[in-house]
Amino acid sequence: MKPLALAQILLSVSVIALALLQLTGIWPNAIYLYEPLIGVVLLVQAAQNWNRSRPLAYFSLFVSILLFGTTAYIVLR
Numbered sequence: 001m002k003p004l005a006l007a008q009i010l011l012s013v014s015v016i017a018l019a020l021l022q023l024t025g026i027w028p029n030a031i032y033l034y035e036p037l038i039g040v041v042l043l044v045q046a047a048q049n050w051n052r053s054r055p056l057a058y059f060s061l062f063v064s065i066l067l068f069g070t071t072a073y074i075v076l077r
Helices: 003-023 031-049 054-076
Strands: none
Touching: 003 031, 031 054
16 A cells, blocks of 8 residues: 555544544544644645646645645634
8 A cells, every 4th residue: 555545544534533523522622633634634635646637636735725724723813
């Protein structure tokens, strides 16, 4: 298995687990951790799609930057 694919799977599983922890109320502040992880997953997807589809890679980069900006706004308010 390629390292980027393995990283994407591990990050996706952790995002799902943290989202479930927040939704069930076990850890109400999990959004501070799983939202940046979604941005990292999108960065990994952009790296994977760079040679296959540049527009998709640019879109993934744009959305990950938007997510990091949203995270900064949430943390700094």
